[in-house]
Amino acid sequence: MIRLKVNGRERSFSGDPDMPLLWYLRDTAGLTGTKFGCGMALCGACTVHKDGKPVRSCSVSMQAAAGSEITTIEGIAALHPVQKAWIAARVPQCGYCQTGQIMQAIALLQTNKHPTDAEIDQAMSGNICRCGTYQRIRAAIHQAAKEMA
DSSP: EEEEEEEEEEEEOOSTTTTEEEEEIISOOOOSSSSOSSSSSSSOTTTETTTTTEEGGOBBHHHHHHTOOEGGGSOTTOOOOHHHHHHHHTOOOSOOOHHHHHHHHHHHHHSSSSSSSHHHHHHHHTTTTTTTOHHHHHHHHHHHHHHHH
């Protein structure tokens, strides 16, 4: 039996320990905000927080998630400053990558309260936006940093 905490709620899983966390979150827990993108941890669409750090849930097995605290986009407070900044900067176009982008941005701002453009670019480099909204993402992160200060 694998036990973990998802968005503050204790959960247990008795299935395949090699199953990716992504599929547990979406198919078993019903938390569909986390998206499948590439399945190889290259695009960032499936980013969640594992014990406060961003991870690609498509490449984290349930066994590796055992005993961890997992936070998905559904576990983020309603209208977190990053989400408010995303709306104000009109970041999303198609929106598919946005939950992963937001989770990555929140993790960045938890460790770096005032990131430079270069630090934002580096932290966000593993999150791909096919619509190319990178300048708006950077602006939204700067705005959220100001609001969170």
